Amino acid sequence: MADFFNLIRNENMKTFRRPRLYVMLGLIVGLIVIISGIWAFNDNSFSMWEVSMVETTTLFWIVTIFAVVVASSSVAEEFSTGTIKLLLIRPWSRSKILLSKYISSLLFAFFMTVIFLLALLLVNWLLFDAFSGGNSQQAAMLFTELGGHSFFEYIMRYFGLTFLNTVMTVTISFMLSTIFRSNILAIGLALFIEIVVNNALQLLALIPNKWVDYLLFVHLNLTKYAGSNVSTEDGMTLGFSLSVLAVYYVLFIALTWYIFNKRDVAS
Amino acid sequence: MEDSIVRIQNVTKRIGNRTIIDKLTLEVPRGEVFGFLGPNGSGKTTTIRMMVGLMSITSGDILIDGHSISNDFEKAIGHVGAIVENPEMYKYLTGYENLIHFARMIPGVSAHRVKEVVALVGMEGRIHDKVKTYSLGMRQRLGVAQAILHKPKLLILDEPTNGLDPAGIRELRDYLRGLSRQEGVAVFVSSHLLSEMELMCDRVAIIQSGKLIDIRNVQQSRAASEAAGRILIEVDNPGAAIEALAAAGQQAESTEHQGLLVIVGDKEKAAAANAALVQAGIKVYGIRAEVKSLEDQFLEMTGGESVG
Numbered sequence: 001m002a003d004f005f006n007l008i009r010n011e012n013m014k015t016f017r018r019p020r021l022y023v024m025l026g027l028i029v030g031l032i033v034i035i036s037g038i039w040a041f042n043d044n045s046f047s048m049w050e051v052s053m054v055e056t057t058t059l060f061w062i063v064t065i066f067a068v069v070v071a072s073s074s075v076a077e078e079f080s081t082g083t084i085k086l087l088l089i090r091p092w093s094r095s096k097i098l099l100s101k102y103i104s105s106l107l108f109a110f111f112m113t114v115i116f117l118l119a120l121l122l123v124n125w126l127l128f129d130a131f132s133g134g135n136s137q138q139a140a141m142l143f144t145e146l147g148g149h150s151f152f153e154y155i156m157r158y159f160g161l162t163f164l165n166t167v168m169t170v171t172i173s174f175m176l177s178t179i180f181r182s183n184i185l186a187i188g189l190a191l192f193i194e195i196v197v198n199n200a201l202q203l204l205a206l207i208p209n210k211w212v213d214y215l216l217f218v219h220l221n222l223t224k225y226a227g228s229n230v231s232t233e234d235g236m237t238l239g240f241s242l243s244v245l246a247v248y249y250v251l252f253i254a255l256t257w258y259i260f261n262k263r264d265v266a267s
Numbered sequence: 268m269e270d271s272i273v274r275i276q277n278v279t280k281r282i283g284n285r286t287i288i289d290k291l292t293l294e295v296p297r298g299e300v301f302g303f304l305g306p307n308g309s310g311k312t313t314t315i316r317m318m319v320g321l322m323s324i325t326s327g328d329i330l331i332d333g334h335s336i337s338n339d340f341e342k343a344i345g346h347v348g349a350i351v352e353n354p355e356m357y358k359y360l361t362g363y364e365n366l367i368h369f370a371r372m373i374p375g376v377s378a379h380r381v382k383e384v385v386a387l388v389g390m391e392g393r394i395h396d397k398v399k400t401y402s403l404g405m406r407q408r409l410g411v412a413q414a415i416l417h418k419p420k421l422l423i424l425d426e427p428t429n430g431l432d433p434a435g436i437r438e439l440r441d442y443l444r445g446l447s448r449q450e451g452v453a454v455f456v457s458s459h460l461l462s463e464m465e466l467m468c469d470r471v472a473i474i475q476s477g478k479l480i481d482i483r484n485v486q487q488s489r490a491a492s493e494a495a496g497r498i499l500i501e502v503d504n505p506g507a508a509i510e511a512l513a514a515a516g517q518q519a520e521s522t523e524h525q526g527l528l529v530i531v532g533d534k535e536k537a538a539a540a541n542a543a544l545v546q547a548g549i550k551v552y553g554i555r556a557e558v559k560s561l562e563d564q565f566l567e568m569t570g571g572e573s574v575g
Contacts (some may be wrong), residue, residue, distance in 0.1 A: 082355035
């Protein structure tokens with residue numbers, strides 16, 4: 001049996017040898033540089049942490065979308081180009097091939113998150129803190145829910161929780177692209193989740209019924225726990241949210257693998 | 268060691284309540300070039316997809332080198348190299364990266380072997396270019412290359428000559444025959460180009476509507492049709508020729524073609540007929556044995572259904 005690691009290497013090769021990767025990297029780093037640049041040009045009395053937080057909340061969804069694009073095309077494109085036929089006639093079970101694709105998709109999401117974080121901290125440190133010393137007093141006032149963490153700790157917690165959201169979104173789009181073999185549908189639905197549903201959450205919260213607490217979408221945005229493990233907004237705990245997400249996660253993964261194994265490759 | 272590399276045992280494929288393959292049973296010995304022939308929609312591609320595990324089998328089983336493709340997939344498929352329909356490769360990768368990709372998935376394929384295969388299909392010059400710049404013929408060669416990387420015992424090819432020019436077809440044909448003869452690789456090939464199958468295959472199976480109609484030995488059926496001995500004679504005056512032959516004791520019939528007669532018999536009879544015609548002062552333009560091609564036989568068997 002050849003090394004399973006080789007399958008992941010293959011998937012990574014297919015992700016990283018494509019020009020779209022440079023477009024994605026360019027967009028992420030470029031947007032941070034441009035927004036921070038304009039900000040610093042107008043008024044550089046802010047702290048790097050403050051600018052970083054604002055940029056994370058407004059820009060991070062792009063990282064999620066890119067991760068979704070890569071994850072969903074990982075399966076759907078093999079079907080649409082017909083390469084799936086050459087991939088599945090190797091001495092590997094379908095489950096393992098799908099697993100290699102899933103792991104590679106998550107690795108890519110992680111890679112993009114790290115790039116985003118590094119670019120964010122480096123650019124904002126250079127523009128705001130490195131030469132002017134920054135204004136941490138002002139920042140502290142903005143971080144009302146800092147919860148006794150240092151700025152750096154807070155940001156790391158925030159990224160960790162956001163990354164969990166990205167993992168869930170990637171998993172959902174991975175499932176959709178396996179079921180429907182359509183890139184567009186998977187990416188579209190993931191966009192819908194990221195933008196519309198996250199913003200419509202406040203409306204959902206108005207419904208007093210208990211079942212609302214068990215909806216997937218209520219728990220997709222975990223950043224409300226960035227300051228503390230108990231949300232100041234609705235009193236839910238991080239543990240509860242993670243448990244609900246875990247149930248959905250197992251369900252999605254089981255369905256994805258079941259369908260991929262059952263499917264007749266006909267076209 | 269088993270004699271047959273492929274055993275298709277009573278295989279049925281149903282989708283909904285449509286039966287696509289109906290109790291198909293076939294065996295392919297090691298090293299044979301086996302043709303799989305049938306009109307469009309007869310179930311050729313479905314059978315091939317079941318053989319490589321891309322489709323599930325409703326009932327029955329397919330054994331490759333003694334391993335069941337449904338229960339022991341990883342072992343069974345390890346002996347198989349295949350191109351299912353067009354050889355679709357990752358267009359944004361180079362030919363070499365594509366081969367490395369597939370080589371990594373199979374144990375024991377070294378970088379040295381990849382180079383060897385590249386040389387074998389004659390692609391050294393362009394292997395480091397992106398696949399999207401390749402012509403169809405080059406993609407086909409790359410397809411063959413990925414199929415033989417691991418030195419399979421069985422090569423399965425679905426419509427391999429689709430879209431190739433005559434030179435490409437000939438090249439592929441010679442290559443497949445060579446593989447079968449020199450390395451003992453069995454080749455299972457489906458095609459709708461009947462004349463191609465005739466040149467390429469040792470035996471040909473004919474299926475229609477998912478059922479096996481017949482299996483023929485190509486060389487034998489050619490010999491048989493020659494022995495049946497219908498001889499065509501082209502003359503300037505068919506009416507007079509029939510009379511002259513009748514006088515010489517031979518029965519001739521006219522055909523639907525103007526000036527073309529047919530007699531039944533062997534070489535000696537043809538020579539005698541010729542002598543009689545010349546003596547009677549009739550011009551003879553040509554004499555040849557009528558050979559029924561596989562295509563004629565095939566059309567007879569399937570009742571003239573289109574085979575495009």
